[in-house]
Amino acid sequence: MAREQLGVLSALDSAKTQWYHFTAIIIAGMGFFTDAYDLFCIPNVTKLLGRIYYTHPNSLKPGTLPPNVSAAVNGVALCGTLAGQLFFGWLGDKMGRKKVYGLTLALMVFSSLASGLSFGHSAKGTIATLCFFRFWLGFGIGGDYPLSATIMSEYANKKTRGAFIASVFAMQGFGILAGGIVSLVVSTAFDHAYKAPAYKVDAAASLVPEADYVWRIILMFGAVPAGLTYYWRMKMPETARYTALVAKNAKQAAQDMSMVLQVEIEAEQEKVEKIGVREQNSFGLFSKEFLRRHGLHLLGTTSTWFLLDIAYYSSNLFQKDIYSSIGWLPPAEDMNAIHEVFKVARATTLIALCGTVPGYWFTVAFIDIVGRFAIQIMGFFFMTVFMFALALPYHHWTKKENRVGFLVMYAMTFFFANFGPNSTTFVVPAEIFPARLRSTCHGISSAAGKAGAIIGAFGFLYASQSKDPKKRDAGYPAGIGMKNTLILLAVVNCLGIFFTFLVPEANGKSLEEMSGENEEEGDDAVSVDPQASSTRTVPV
Numbered sequence: 001m002a003r004e005q006l007g008v009l010s011a012l013d014s015a016k017t018q019w020y021h022f023t024a025i026i027i028a029g030m031g032f033f034t035d036a037y038d039l040f041c042i043p044n045v046t047k048l049l050g051r052i053y054y055t056h057p058n059s060l061k062p063g064t065l066p067p068n069v070s071a072a073v074n075g076v077a078l079c080g081t082l083a084g085q086l087f088f089g090w091l092g093d094k095m096g097r098k099k100v101y102g103l104t105l106a107l108m109v110f111s112s113l114a115s116g117l118s119f120g121h122s123a124k125g126t127i128a129t130l131c132f133f134r135f136w137l138g139f140g141i142g143g144d145y146p147l148s149a150t151i152m153s154e155y156a157n158k159k160t161r162g163a164f165i166a167s168v169f170a171m172q173g174f175g176i177l178a179g180g181i182v183s184l185v186v187s188t189a190f191d192h193a194y195k196a197p198a199y200k201v202d203a204a205a206s207l208v209p210e211a212d213y214v215w216r217i218i219l220m221f222g223a224v225p226a227g228l229t230y231y232w233r234m235k236m237p238e239t240a241r242y243t244a245l246v247a248k249n250a251k252q253a254a255q256d257m258s259m260v261l262q263v264e265i266e267a268e269q270e271k272v273e274k275i276g277v278r279e280q281n282s283f284g285l286f287s288k289e290f291l292r293r294h295g296l297h298l299l300g301t302t303s304t305w306f307l308l309d310i311a312y313y314s315s316n317l318f319q320k321d322i323y324s325s326i327g328w329l330p331p332a333e334d335m336n337a338i339h340e341v342f343k344v345a346r347a348t349t350l351i352a353l354c355g356t357v358p359g360y361w362f363t364v365a366f367i368d369i370v371g372r373f374a375i376q377i378m379g380f381f382f383m384t385v386f387m388f389a390l391a392l393p394y395h396h397w398t399k400k401e402n403r404v405g406f407l408v409m410y411a412m413t414f415f416f417a418n419f420g421p422n423s424t425t426f427v428v429p430a431e432i433f434p435a436r437l438r439s440t441c442h443g444i445s446s447a448a449g450k451a452g453a454i455i456g457a458f459g460f461l462y463a464s465q466s467k468d469p470k471k472r473d474a475g476y477p478a479g480i481g482m483k484n485t486l487i488l489l490a491v492v493n494c495l496g497i498f499f500t501f502l503v504p505e506a507n508g509k510s511l512e513e514m515s516g517e518n519e520e521e522g523d524d525a526v527s528v529d530p531q532a533s534s535t536r537t538v539p540v
Helices: 007-014 019-040 043-054 067-095 097-116 123-155 161-194 211-220 223-235 240-246 250-261 269-281 288-317 319-325 337-370 372-391 400-418 421-430 435-463 481-502 511-515
Strands: 526-528 537-539
Touching: 007 240, 007 250, 019 067, 019 097, 019 123, 019 161, 019 223, 043 067, 043 123, 043 161, 043 211, 043 337, 067 097, 067 123, 067 435, 097 123, 097 211, 097 223, 123 161, 123 240, 123 421, 123 435, 161 211, 161 337, 161 421, 211 337, 240 250, 240 435, 288 372, 288 400, 288 421, 288 435, 288 481, 337 372, 337 400, 337 421, 372 400, 372 421, 372 481, 400 421, 421 435, 435 511
Parallel strands: none
Antiparallel strands: 526 537
């Protein structure tokens, strides 16, 4: 039997959409804007890094990053993100969301600047320093995932909660787009200023000394949006759900939310203390009771995020390799170093505009109408379809006259990733777990995603290499080829469809209904059957 809800939480659940909702979206979302910029701007400059630090002085061929170095530069931030998600997710439940929130942003600002200032006595020293600071950049980014999602879910009303959380995550699309635009602007400015010729014209002059500034400026720009947001994050009050249900301070929760909602809310300390007595012996994360109530839910959120990120990060981090393999980017010998940055950034910006950004906002528009389950199933399904459509007739797409068709279908995989599991896997873990474990469980779920991203980043690099030793890049082991790699990613997406059935539907339910926190002692937790209507409940 459900017990009476606290007044402050009922007020939040039933609150009309107000200005504070939008300010919370912007404040939390700017963190994700920065996250996406920092994670996805690196593909725009990796080819430039290869030219600057790995071109032989007497060679007419531009240098490239060795495979192990390329994997490290692309993947080290993901390793830091995974560690940050676990650590800050746990810390957010122990210390409170707000106390930890500013720390992650400060770490991101410092590491963005330090990444751009990476120096060394040799190429190895510079790259090692860059990787060191990008790990800590990823560590700060990792903390933003569970904290932003949890804060937004605990601020939102239950009617439009999905759209609010998805809006925070949708800022990632603008971050990816900004990474492309900044790369375009910086590379254009330097290319026009110095007019370096292509390698075929002059091998030495094609890499002007100022090229070293290009990648540094692009990486350091990530500190700007994070720095601008820091003050407003520090001004945000702690969420009422943490203050009341975890910290057990009804007066502070009522005071904070009265100010936010601009209504009078009674402090129900007696009710909060009763909840505290009941929860003194509450189950922990590593308990049989948690396993019984939420074990399958956590398996569902971790597995779907893991599978999604294998495909999503493979496609995103190695767009430049896919473009080169179909001939959309000209050979490196035909471009100077800075112009190559421009070409890669132009391609990623076009895909972001046509597929990535619209997909996020379609989720925002429809998530509270059709529900999380339907969007996730649909997204995985169409990602599978389009990936197979790219892979099976792969040699058809490599012909010059068919490249536009390839890019359209490739953009559609990003559209349905974002109007699908890339958004919903972020939303759902913030809605279905108890307040005292919410940030931790979101951190575990997102860390599983980053484990998939690491597999995608390192695995794609090697798997996509040609099976023919004569055709593959020097120093790379023979892979399974681009076509078979795309088939493998399609299969991964297909598996995501089946694991989605473990994830409950949270549409229209309060956080306490989903987590079972409003149930009396001895009652089973309540969850929603993802295949049923929003009113049907089943015991877990």
